[in-house]
Structure formats: structure tokens, C-alpha cells
Amino acid sequence: MKAYRILLYYLYTPIEDCLAYREEHHRFCLENNLLGRVIVAPEGLNGTVSGLAEDCQRYMDWLHADPRFAAIQFKIEEHEQHAFHKLHVRVKEEIVNSDLPVDPLKETGVHLEPNEFRRLMNDPDVVLVDMRSNYEHNVGKFKGAITFDMENLRELPDHVAEIEHLKGSGKKIITYCTGGIKCEKASAYLLHQGFENVYQLHGGIIRYGLEEGGENFDGECYVFDGRVTAPVNHVNPEIISTCHVCGTTTSRMVNCANPECNEHLPICEQCGWDMDGACSDTCRTHPRKRPYNGQGYYPKKFEDYTPVMGFKSAQGSFKV
Template identity: 75%
Template structure:
């Protein structure tokens, strides 16, 4: 068993004073030596963090013991080390930025557990719809799924016409995403737009891989940490993406070593070395080119970073918060 854990979670549950809770939550992460990204919003909590197993257990226990988050679910993976370089706990308007006029606490698609999804996914009366960004589904998606060429969930309304033919049909629409959070709003939006028989994969691709083996998920799943992509399918794995440079099959996704570009793209190991981790010859000539270390993951400049950063009151004094 590996020493570190990676936790992926979200919960829609009203938080009355997000700014105050952000400070409490930031301190909790500091106390437990966790790194990662956490979003606090009036509508709830969304995060991905990494830390030692015991620290992650204490973190989960603390959240579950808070009445607001009693129903929270964690997707738990193992790692040899931290999968993040920093800790950021931020207040935002939404826990997943969508600008969709829906409330997941009022209505969403019917939640399907992984085993139920596995049973239904190949039914000819079922249509799978990927709610992730284009660079995510380019490296991995379910067989036969409909995908949209969108950069983020805010663009979903611009692509509804692509599945308009499903309105009024007897087809079951099953939406899916990485961890389930986007589908809470995406499925609600489809219902609001007049679609019937709308379902969503509860816990997303990650939970499906962990609990049901990941069958028929082609390629790998894009994740928002140092790993970039992770394998999901332990039954019939395949590779669907090709190297941007040479065209050989690869699921290896990187960020371009040119900071001016920083695009996500697939790159085989050989081309990574030959082209210094860049997506084009023009990027290779960038005078600010970052050294390519073989991973293709570049954290932002950390020279002045401290995990205590931002943990100050409006008067600039350290805050003391009791964590129970």
C-alpha cells in the first residue's frame, strides 16, 4: 500500500459564511499537511487534496462530523507522494463554474451507481453524453459517447442543439464527468431544457473505475493534479489518442513547455525528449522555454509561495481557529 492518499470530493450543501469557513478550512489543511485545491462557495464544497494516509483520514473524519457535510463522499486513490505542489483554498461563486441557471439541490438527473451504469451503458436505448472539456475527452472517454468541442461547462448551452434530436424520444440520456460534480448541473440543465429520462453517473469516471473496473472506458482519465492522467479501465483497456508530434498511439498528456502556450496535448516519450516537451517548432523556440523533465507537468512559480499565504484576517493578523 502506498503512503499517500489523493482525495476527490464535492458536496452541494449551503455554507452561510463562505469567507469565514474558507479560513477554517485552510487552517485544517495546514494542520494536516495537505496540499491541493479546495473551492468554498455559498452552494457547497469541492476539492482535490493529497497527503499522508493518516492525515487524509483525519481530514475526512472532520468533514463528515460537520452536519453540513455529513453526506459527503470521497473518491480515494493511492500515491507514492503528494500529487500537488501547493495548497489553495478559495472562495468562489460556484463550486464548479458553469453559469447555468440551475440548482442541483432542487433537481438533477437520476443518479446511477457504478454497477447500475455498467449494466445500462451498452443498452441500445441509452445515449452516453460526456460533459467534460475537449482536452479531457480527447485522451479518454466511454465507447460510443457523445462529446462536445467545448473548453468548459459554461459553453454547454452552445452545444445543446447537437443532442436536440433526443428530446421527446424514449432514449435514456446518461451524463458523465470525472468525479460527478459537473453532471449535477449539466443534468439539471438538460431537464430544464426539456429533455426526458436524464441520468448521471454518480461519482463519475473515477468511482466507476474504482468500484466497477472501468470497463469500456477507452484511454485514460484526465485529472487536475501532477499525474495529469490516470488509468481507469482494468477490464478491456485501450488507447484512443495519438502523439501530437508523430502520430503514434499514446495516452501520455502534457502541458507544452512553452509558458506562452501551455496547451494540453498528447506526446509520446520519444517526442517529448526530441522536442523538449513542446507542441510545435515555434514553441520550441520560445526564449522562456521551461526545462522538460519528462513529466510535462509544470507548477506555477513557487519561490515566494507559502501554504500560510492568504491565511490572514482583513487586518493582516494571523487567525486562530479551533479545529474540532
């Protein structure tokens, strides 16, 4: 068993004094040596953190002891070390950027537990719809799923027409994403647009992999920590992405070493070294190219960063 844990979670629940709670939450993370990203918003809480197993357990117990967060469902993965380099707890308008005119606390798609999803996913009357960004589903997705060429969830309204034919078809539409949070709003938006029989994979790809072995998820799951991608399918795994440079099969994702490009791309290990972490000769010779360390993961640098800095800059993009 590995010493560290990575926790992924969210919960839509009203939070009244976001700034005060952000400070309380940040302080607890500091005192328990947790790193990661947490978003506090009037509509709820969204986080992914890493730490030693005992520190993560203390964190989960602390959140569950708060009546507002008692229903949080944690996705727990083992890891050899911290998956993050810094700690950021921020207050924002939404716990996932969408700008969609929906409220998951009032209406959302029917939750499917991983075992139910596994039973239904191959039904001919079921259509799987991926609600993640293009760079995410390019490296991994469920077999036969519909994907959209979108950068983020705010672009969903521009792509709904692509599944308009499903209205009135009698098909069951099952949305999915990494941890489930995007689907709460995406499925609600589909209902808002007149779609029927809308479901969502509760807990997302990560929970399905942990509880059901990840069957029929091709490739790897893009994750927002130092791993970049994580294996999900332990039943019938298949790599679907190819190296951006040489075209060989690879599930290895990197960010281009040129910060002005910073594209998320599959690049095999050999090409990673040959291109010095860049996606093209132009990026490889760019004067601002970052040093390549073999990982292709470049956490943002903050010249004045300290773990307690957040106490002085709590508001983030939240308007008070």
C-alpha cells in the first residue's frame, strides 16, 4: 500500500460566508500538510488534494463532521508522493465554470451508480455523451461515446445541436466526466433544452474505475494534478491516442514546454526527449521554452508564493 492518497470530491450545497469558510478550510489544509486545489463558492465545494493517508483521513472526517458537507463522496486513489506542488483554496462564483442557466440543487440528470452504469453502458438504447474538454477525451473515453470539440463546459450550448437527433428518440442519454461535477450541470442543461431520459455517471470516470475496474474505458483519464493522466481500465485496456510528433501509440500526455503554446498533447517518451518537451521545432527553439524534466508537467510559478499566501488573497474571482 502506498503512503499517499489523492482525494477528488465535490458537493453542491449552499455556503453563505464563502470568504470566512475559505480561510477556515485553508488553515485546516495547512495544519494537516495537504496540497492541492479547492474551490469554495456559494453553490458548494469542489476539491482535489493530496497528502499522507492519515492526513487525508483526518481531512475527510473533518469535512463529513460539518452538516453542510456530510454527503460528500470522496474518490480515493493511492500514490507514492504528493500529486501537487502547492496549496490553493479560492473563492469563485461557481465550483465548475459553466455559465449555464441551471441549478443542480433543483434539477439534474438521474444519478447512475458505477455498477448500474456498467450494466447499462452496452444497451443499444443507451447513448454515452462525454462532457469533458477535447484534450481530455482525446487521450481517453468510453467506447462509442459522443464527444464534443470544446475547450470547456461554457461551450456546451454551441454543441447541443450535435445531439439534437436524440430528442424524442426514446434513447437513454448518459453523461459522464472525470469526477461527476460537470455532469451535474451538463445533464441539467440537457433537461433544460428539452432532452428526456437524461442520466449521469455518479462519481465519474474515476469512481467507475475504482469500483468497477473501468471496463470499456479506452485510453487513460486526464487528471488535473502532477500525474497528468491516470489508468482507469483494469479489465480490457486499450490505448487510443498517438504521439503528436511521430504517430506511435502512446497515452503519455504533456504540456508543450513553450509556455506561450502550453498545449495538452500526447507525446511519447522518446519524442519528449528528442523535442526537449516541445510540440514543434518552433516551440523547441522559442526563447521562453521551459526546461524539460521528462514529465511535461509545469505547475504555475508564483514569485511570492508561500502556503499561507492565500490568507492575504482569498477572493479569487469572487465578487463581493
